[in-house]
Amino acid sequence: MAKARRRRVRDTWKEKKWYVIKSPKLFGENEIGTTPSRDPDFLLKRRVEATMRELTGDFSKQYVKLKFQIDSVAGSEATTRFIGHQVTTDYVRSMIRRGTSRVDAPVIVETKDGYKLKVHPLAITIRRAKSSQQKYMRQSIEEHLREIASEKTFEELVEGIVTGKIASEIYHQAKKIYPLKRVEIIKSRVLEEPA
Template sequence: MAKARRRRVRDTWKEKQWYTIMTPKDFGDQEIGTTPAREPEQLMKRRVESSLRELTGDFSKQYIKLFFEINEVAGDTATTSFVGHQVTTDYVRSMIRRGTSRIDSIVNVTSQDGVKLKVHVLAITIKRAKSSQQKFIRETMEKMVQNAAKDKKFQELIEDILGGKMASHIYHESKKIYPLKRVETIKTRVIVEK
Protein backbone atom coordinates (compact mmCIF):
# COMPACT_ATOMS: atom_id res chain seq x y z
CA MET A 1 0.00 0.00 0.00
CA ALA A 2 1.35 3.39 -1.01
CA LYS A 3 1.90 5.96 1.71
CA ALA A 4 0.21 9.33 1.29
CA ARG A 5 2.73 12.12 0.96
CA ARG A 6 2.47 14.75 3.64
CA ARG A 7 2.08 18.27 2.36
CA ARG A 8 4.67 20.62 3.70
CA VAL A 9 3.09 23.22 5.98
CA ARG A 10 4.22 26.75 5.32
CA ASP A 11 5.60 28.48 8.40
CA THR A 12 3.82 31.85 8.39
CA TRP A 13 5.35 32.94 11.70
CA LYS A 14 8.47 34.26 9.95
CA GLU A 15 6.32 36.43 7.67
CA LYS A 16 4.77 38.25 10.62
CA GLN A 17 5.88 41.68 11.72
CA TRP A 18 5.78 43.05 15.27
CA TYR A 19 3.71 46.15 15.98
CA THR A 20 3.94 48.43 19.02
CA ILE A 21 0.56 49.16 20.62
CA MET A 22 0.04 52.66 22.04
CA THR A 23 -2.68 54.06 24.30
CA PRO A 24 -4.84 57.00 23.10
CA LYS A 25 -3.47 60.54 23.62
CA ASP A 26 -5.86 61.02 26.55
CA PHE A 27 -4.08 58.18 28.36
CA GLY A 28 -0.62 59.64 27.73
CA ASP A 29 0.35 57.96 24.42
CA GLN A 30 2.12 55.15 26.31
CA GLU A 31 3.28 51.79 24.98
CA ILE A 32 1.10 48.98 26.36
CA GLY A 33 2.49 46.04 24.44
CA THR A 34 3.51 44.50 21.13
CA THR A 35 1.68 42.11 18.84
CA PRO A 36 2.55 40.18 15.67
CA ALA A 37 0.54 40.26 12.42
CA ARG A 38 1.13 39.45 8.74
CA GLU A 39 -0.91 42.40 7.51
CA PRO A 40 -1.69 45.68 9.34
CA GLU A 41 -5.40 45.16 8.51
CA GLN A 42 -5.42 42.06 10.73
CA LEU A 43 -4.76 44.27 13.74
CA MET A 44 -7.91 46.35 13.33
CA LYS A 45 -10.50 45.83 16.10
CA ARG A 46 -8.01 43.72 18.09
CA ARG A 47 -8.59 44.20 21.85
CA VAL A 48 -5.78 44.92 24.29
CA GLU A 49 -5.98 44.86 28.07
CA SER A 50 -3.90 46.83 30.56
CA SER A 51 -4.18 47.67 34.25
CA LEU A 52 -4.45 51.25 35.49
CA ARG A 53 -1.35 50.60 37.62
CA GLU A 54 0.72 49.93 34.49
CA LEU A 55 -0.27 53.31 33.06
CA THR A 56 -0.11 55.45 36.20
CA GLY A 57 2.39 53.59 38.37
CA ASP A 58 -0.11 53.79 41.28
CA PHE A 59 -0.10 50.33 42.87
CA SER A 60 -3.45 50.95 44.62
CA LYS A 61 -5.11 50.91 41.14
CA GLN A 62 -3.92 47.35 40.35
CA TYR A 63 -7.50 45.97 40.39
CA ILE A 64 -8.75 48.22 37.53
CA LYS A 65 -8.42 46.67 34.06
CA LEU A 66 -8.65 48.94 31.01
CA PHE A 67 -9.67 47.75 27.55
CA PHE A 68 -8.43 49.32 24.33
CA GLU A 69 -9.22 48.51 20.69
CA ILE A 70 -6.78 49.04 17.83
CA ASN A 71 -8.27 51.51 15.36
CA GLU A 72 -5.31 52.73 13.29
CA VAL A 73 -1.93 51.38 12.14
CA ALA A 74 0.86 53.66 10.90
CA GLY A 75 4.17 51.97 10.08
CA ASP A 76 4.90 49.59 12.95
CA THR A 77 2.80 51.53 15.49
CA ALA A 78 -0.82 50.68 16.28
CA THR A 79 -2.96 53.32 18.00
CA THR A 80 -5.96 52.44 20.11
CA SER A 81 -9.18 53.88 21.46
CA PHE A 82 -10.62 53.33 24.95
CA VAL A 83 -13.56 50.88 24.90
CA GLY A 84 -14.17 50.21 28.58
CA HIS A 85 -12.90 49.19 31.99
CA GLN A 86 -13.65 46.54 34.57
CA VAL A 87 -12.78 45.94 38.19
CA THR A 88 -11.41 42.45 38.91
CA THR A 89 -13.96 39.97 40.30
CA ASP A 90 -11.79 39.07 43.30
CA TYR A 91 -11.77 42.75 44.34
CA VAL A 92 -15.59 42.91 44.10
CA ARG A 93 -15.90 39.68 46.11
CA SER A 94 -13.57 41.03 48.81
CA MET A 95 -15.94 43.98 49.41
CA ILE A 96 -19.09 41.88 49.92
CA ARG A 97 -19.75 40.40 53.35
CA ARG A 98 -22.62 38.42 54.86
CA GLY A 99 -25.33 40.65 56.31
CA THR A 100 -24.77 43.47 53.82
CA SER A 101 -26.80 44.45 50.76
CA ARG A 102 -25.35 44.60 47.27
CA ILE A 103 -27.06 47.24 45.11
CA ASP A 104 -26.25 47.22 41.39
CA SER A 105 -27.20 49.94 38.95
CA ILE A 106 -26.54 49.59 35.22
CA VAL A 107 -27.21 52.79 33.27
CA ASN A 108 -26.92 53.63 29.57
CA VAL A 109 -25.76 57.24 29.23
CA THR A 110 -24.61 59.61 26.50
CA SER A 111 -21.77 62.03 27.19
CA GLN A 112 -21.91 65.70 26.20
CA ASP A 113 -19.93 64.95 23.01
CA GLY A 114 -22.22 62.10 21.94
CA VAL A 115 -20.41 58.93 23.10
CA LYS A 116 -22.84 56.27 24.36
CA LEU A 117 -21.68 54.30 27.41
CA LYS A 118 -22.99 51.56 29.65
CA VAL A 119 -21.97 52.27 33.27
CA HIS A 120 -22.27 49.69 36.08
CA VAL A 121 -22.16 51.12 39.61
CA LEU A 122 -22.11 48.95 42.73
CA ALA A 123 -23.01 50.08 46.26
CA ILE A 124 -22.55 47.96 49.37
CA THR A 125 -24.39 48.81 52.58
CA ILE A 126 -23.02 48.35 56.10
CA LYS A 127 -26.00 46.20 57.17
CA ARG A 128 -28.84 44.65 55.21
CA ALA A 129 -31.12 47.39 53.83
CA LYS A 130 -34.87 47.17 53.20
CA SER A 131 -35.91 46.69 49.58
CA SER A 132 -37.49 50.18 49.53
CA GLN A 133 -34.19 51.71 50.67
CA GLN A 134 -32.29 49.68 48.06
CA LYS A 135 -34.67 50.88 45.36
CA PHE A 136 -34.21 54.51 46.44
CA ILE A 137 -30.39 54.16 46.48
CA ARG A 138 -30.48 52.56 43.00
CA GLU A 139 -32.62 55.44 41.64
CA THR A 140 -30.23 58.00 43.20
CA MET A 141 -27.23 56.26 41.63
CA GLU A 142 -28.87 56.18 38.18
CA LYS A 143 -29.84 59.85 38.36
CA MET A 144 -26.34 60.92 39.43
CA VAL A 145 -24.62 58.93 36.65
CA GLN A 146 -26.99 60.42 34.03
CA ASN A 147 -26.42 63.96 35.31
CA ALA A 148 -22.63 63.50 35.33
CA ALA A 149 -22.69 62.21 31.73
CA LYS A 150 -24.90 65.07 30.55
CA ASP A 151 -22.54 67.71 31.94
CA LYS A 152 -19.21 66.18 30.87
CA LYS A 153 -17.34 65.28 27.72
CA PHE A 154 -16.37 61.61 27.27
CA GLN A 155 -12.76 62.04 28.44
CA GLU A 156 -13.74 64.02 31.57
CA LEU A 157 -16.37 61.40 32.40
CA ILE A 158 -13.84 58.54 32.09
CA GLU A 159 -11.34 60.44 34.27
CA ASP A 160 -14.03 60.89 36.95
CA ILE A 161 -14.95 57.21 36.81
CA LEU A 162 -11.37 55.84 36.87
CA GLY A 163 -10.24 58.37 39.49
CA GLY A 164 -13.13 57.44 41.78
CA LYS A 165 -14.61 60.94 41.80
CA MET A 166 -18.02 59.78 40.51
CA ALA A 167 -18.20 56.91 43.02
CA SER A 168 -17.30 59.35 45.82
CA HIS A 169 -20.13 61.77 44.84
CA ILE A 170 -22.62 58.88 44.68
CA TYR A 171 -21.40 57.58 48.06
CA HIS A 172 -21.88 60.95 49.81
CA GLU A 173 -25.36 61.42 48.32
CA SER A 174 -26.61 57.83 48.82
CA LYS A 175 -25.37 57.39 52.41
CA LYS A 176 -28.06 59.90 53.45
CA ILE A 177 -30.62 57.20 52.56
CA TYR A 178 -28.83 54.29 54.30
CA PRO A 179 -25.26 53.89 55.70
CA LEU A 180 -22.96 52.62 52.95
CA LYS A 181 -19.69 50.73 53.20
CA ARG A 182 -18.48 51.33 49.66
CA VAL A 183 -19.49 52.60 46.20
CA GLU A 184 -17.49 51.55 43.14
CA THR A 185 -17.94 51.96 39.38
CA ILE A 186 -17.11 48.36 38.52
CA LYS A 187 -17.59 48.39 34.75
CA THR A 188 -17.96 50.69 31.74
CA ARG A 189 -18.35 49.83 28.09
CA VAL A 190 -18.44 52.15 25.10
CA ILE A 191 -21.51 51.24 23.04
CA VAL A 192 -21.33 53.81 20.24
CA GLU A 193 -18.51 56.24 19.58
CA LYS A 194 -19.16 59.69 18.15
Protein backbone atom coordinates in the same frame (compact mmCIF):
# COMPACT_ATOMS: atom_id res chain seq x y z
CA MET B 1 6.75 2.79 -7.85
CA ALA B 2 6.48 6.56 -7.71
CA LYS B 3 7.56 8.42 -4.63
CA ALA B 4 5.09 10.74 -2.96
CA ARG B 5 6.17 14.30 -3.43
CA ARG B 6 6.78 16.20 -0.22
CA ARG B 7 5.00 19.47 0.13
CA ARG B 8 7.04 22.26 1.46
CA VAL B 9 5.30 23.77 4.46
CA ARG B 10 5.29 27.54 4.40
CA ASP B 11 6.33 29.08 7.68
CA THR B 12 3.83 31.91 8.18
CA TRP B 13 5.48 32.96 11.42
CA LYS B 14 8.51 34.32 9.54
CA GLU B 15 6.25 36.55 7.45
CA LYS B 16 4.88 38.31 10.52
CA LYS B 17 6.07 41.66 11.75
CA TRP B 18 5.90 42.99 15.31
CA TYR B 19 3.79 46.04 16.13
CA VAL B 20 3.88 48.19 19.26
CA ILE B 21 0.46 48.85 20.80
CA LYS B 22 -0.02 52.31 22.33
CA SER B 23 -2.71 53.46 24.74
CA PRO B 24 -4.96 56.42 23.84
CA LYS B 25 -4.00 60.05 24.59
CA LEU B 26 -6.20 59.96 27.68
CA PHE B 27 -3.85 57.38 29.22
CA GLY B 28 -0.61 59.03 28.13
CA GLU B 29 0.05 57.09 24.90
CA ASN B 30 2.10 54.53 26.83
CA GLU B 31 3.18 51.23 25.36
CA ILE B 32 0.70 48.51 26.31
CA GLY B 33 2.46 45.67 24.57
CA THR B 34 3.50 44.20 21.25
CA THR B 35 1.73 41.90 18.83
CA PRO B 36 2.71 40.09 15.63
CA SER B 37 0.76 40.33 12.39
CA ARG B 38 1.24 39.48 8.73
CA ASP B 39 -0.74 42.49 7.57
CA PRO B 40 -1.46 45.76 9.43
CA ASP B 41 -5.13 45.47 8.45
CA PHE B 42 -5.41 42.28 10.51
CA LEU B 43 -4.62 44.31 13.64
CA LEU B 44 -7.66 46.54 13.35
CA LYS B 45 -10.44 45.80 15.87
CA ARG B 46 -8.15 43.61 17.99
CA ARG B 47 -8.85 44.05 21.68
CA VAL B 48 -6.19 44.58 24.31
CA GLU B 49 -6.42 44.65 28.10
CA ALA B 50 -4.14 46.45 30.52
CA THR B 51 -4.32 47.25 34.22
CA MET B 52 -4.14 50.77 35.59
CA ARG B 53 -0.91 49.80 37.34
CA GLU B 54 0.71 48.96 34.00
CA LEU B 55 -0.21 52.36 32.58
CA THR B 56 0.28 54.64 35.58
CA GLY B 57 2.55 52.67 37.90
CA ASP B 58 0.04 53.12 40.74
CA PHE B 59 -0.17 49.86 42.70
CA SER B 60 -3.36 50.94 44.47
CA LYS B 61 -5.24 50.65 41.14
CA GLN B 62 -4.03 47.11 40.33
CA TYR B 63 -7.61 45.81 40.34
CA VAL B 64 -8.82 48.05 37.46
CA LYS B 65 -8.63 46.40 34.03
CA LEU B 66 -8.89 48.74 31.05
CA LYS B 67 -10.06 47.51 27.66
CA PHE B 68 -8.82 49.00 24.41
CA GLN B 69 -9.40 48.33 20.73
CA ILE B 70 -6.86 48.95 17.98
CA ASP B 71 -8.27 51.53 15.59
CA SER B 72 -5.31 52.57 13.40
CA VAL B 73 -1.84 51.42 12.43
CA ALA B 74 0.96 53.75 11.33
CA GLY B 75 4.32 52.17 10.57
CA SER B 76 5.05 49.74 13.38
CA GLU B 77 2.78 51.49 15.91
CA ALA B 78 -0.84 50.59 16.56
CA THR B 79 -3.00 53.17 18.31
CA THR B 80 -6.00 52.22 20.40
CA ARG B 81 -9.22 53.67 21.73
CA PHE B 82 -10.92 53.09 25.08
CA ILE B 83 -13.87 50.69 24.89
CA GLY B 84 -14.48 49.91 28.55
CA HIS B 85 -13.16 48.91 31.93
CA GLN B 86 -13.82 46.32 34.58
CA VAL B 87 -12.87 45.79 38.20
CA THR B 88 -11.54 42.33 39.05
CA THR B 89 -14.04 39.96 40.67
CA ASP B 90 -11.77 39.18 43.61
CA TYR B 91 -11.71 42.88 44.52
CA VAL B 92 -15.52 43.08 44.38
CA ARG B 93 -15.85 39.95 46.51
CA SER B 94 -13.43 41.33 49.08
CA MET B 95 -15.71 44.34 49.63
CA ILE B 96 -18.89 42.35 50.23
CA ARG B 97 -19.40 40.97 53.73
CA ARG B 98 -22.16 39.13 55.53
CA GLY B 99 -24.87 41.42 56.87
CA THR B 100 -24.39 44.03 54.16
CA SER B 101 -26.45 44.77 51.06
CA ARG B 102 -25.15 44.95 47.53
CA VAL B 103 -26.95 47.54 45.41
CA ASP B 104 -26.25 47.30 41.67
CA ALA B 105 -27.48 50.16 39.50
CA PRO B 106 -26.47 49.65 35.85
CA VAL B 107 -27.42 52.64 33.72
CA ILE B 108 -26.94 53.84 30.14
CA VAL B 109 -25.64 57.41 30.05
CA GLU B 110 -24.92 59.91 27.30
CA THR B 111 -22.06 62.40 27.45
CA LYS B 112 -22.06 66.02 26.38
CA ASP B 113 -20.24 65.13 23.14
CA GLY B 114 -22.63 62.33 22.11
CA TYR B 115 -21.00 59.12 23.40
CA LYS B 116 -23.26 56.47 24.91
CA LEU B 117 -21.87 54.31 27.70
CA LYS B 118 -23.23 51.60 29.93
CA VAL B 119 -21.95 52.22 33.44
CA HIS B 120 -22.36 49.75 36.29
CA PRO B 121 -22.00 51.30 39.75
CA LEU B 122 -22.05 49.12 42.86
CA ALA B 123 -22.94 50.39 46.33
CA ILE B 124 -22.32 48.37 49.47
CA THR B 125 -24.17 49.27 52.64
CA ILE B 126 -22.85 49.00 56.19
CA ARG B 127 -25.86 46.97 57.36
CA ARG B 128 -28.55 45.09 55.49
CA ALA B 129 -30.95 47.55 53.85
CA LYS B 130 -34.65 47.05 53.16
CA SER B 131 -35.66 46.46 49.56
CA SER B 132 -37.49 49.82 49.48
CA GLN B 133 -34.32 51.59 50.61
CA GLN B 134 -32.30 49.71 48.00
CA LYS B 135 -34.80 50.68 45.29
CA TYR B 136 -34.69 54.35 46.28
CA MET B 137 -30.89 54.25 46.41
CA ARG B 138 -30.73 52.64 42.97
CA GLN B 139 -32.98 55.35 41.49
CA SER B 140 -30.93 58.08 43.15
CA ILE B 141 -27.64 56.66 41.84
CA GLU B 142 -29.02 56.31 38.29
CA GLU B 143 -30.35 59.89 38.22
CA HIS B 144 -27.15 61.33 39.67
CA LEU B 145 -24.98 59.39 37.22
CA ARG B 146 -27.05 60.54 34.22
CA GLU B 147 -26.74 64.12 35.44
CA ILE B 148 -22.95 63.84 35.88
CA ALA B 149 -22.48 62.26 32.44
CA SER B 150 -24.57 64.87 30.63
CA GLU B 151 -22.28 67.63 31.97
CA LYS B 152 -18.99 65.95 30.99
CA THR B 153 -17.21 65.07 27.77
CA PHE B 154 -16.27 61.46 27.04
CA GLU B 155 -12.66 61.89 28.17
CA GLU B 156 -13.66 63.66 31.39
CA LEU B 157 -16.19 60.93 32.17
CA VAL B 158 -13.74 58.09 31.53
CA GLU B 159 -11.10 59.79 33.66
CA GLY B 160 -13.63 60.25 36.47
CA ILE B 161 -14.77 56.64 36.27
CA VAL B 162 -11.28 55.14 36.22
CA THR B 163 -9.82 57.35 38.95
CA GLY B 164 -12.84 56.92 41.23
CA LYS B 165 -13.89 60.59 41.40
CA ILE B 166 -17.39 59.87 40.09
CA ALA B 167 -17.77 56.95 42.51
CA SER B 168 -16.97 59.25 45.44
CA GLU B 169 -19.53 61.80 44.17
CA ILE B 170 -22.15 59.05 44.03
CA TYR B 171 -21.12 57.88 47.51
CA HIS B 172 -21.69 61.33 49.02
CA GLN B 173 -25.05 61.59 47.26
CA ALA B 174 -26.34 58.10 48.13
CA LYS B 175 -25.15 57.94 51.75
CA LYS B 176 -27.93 60.41 52.62
CA ILE B 177 -30.43 57.61 51.91
CA TYR B 178 -28.67 54.83 53.84
CA PRO B 179 -25.21 54.49 55.44
CA LEU B 180 -22.78 53.17 52.85
CA LYS B 181 -19.49 51.34 53.19
CA ARG B 182 -18.27 51.80 49.62
CA VAL B 183 -19.33 52.81 46.11
CA GLU B 184 -17.36 51.59 43.12
CA ILE B 185 -18.01 51.71 39.39
CA ILE B 186 -17.22 48.09 38.60
CA LYS B 187 -17.81 48.10 34.86
CA SER B 188 -18.22 50.44 31.91
CA ARG B 189 -18.62 49.87 28.21
CA VAL B 190 -18.81 52.23 25.23
CA LEU B 191 -22.03 51.50 23.34
CA GLU B 192 -22.08 54.24 20.70
CA GLU B 193 -19.74 56.88 19.40
CA PRO B 194 -20.90 60.07 17.71
CA ALA B 195 -21.04 59.82 13.91
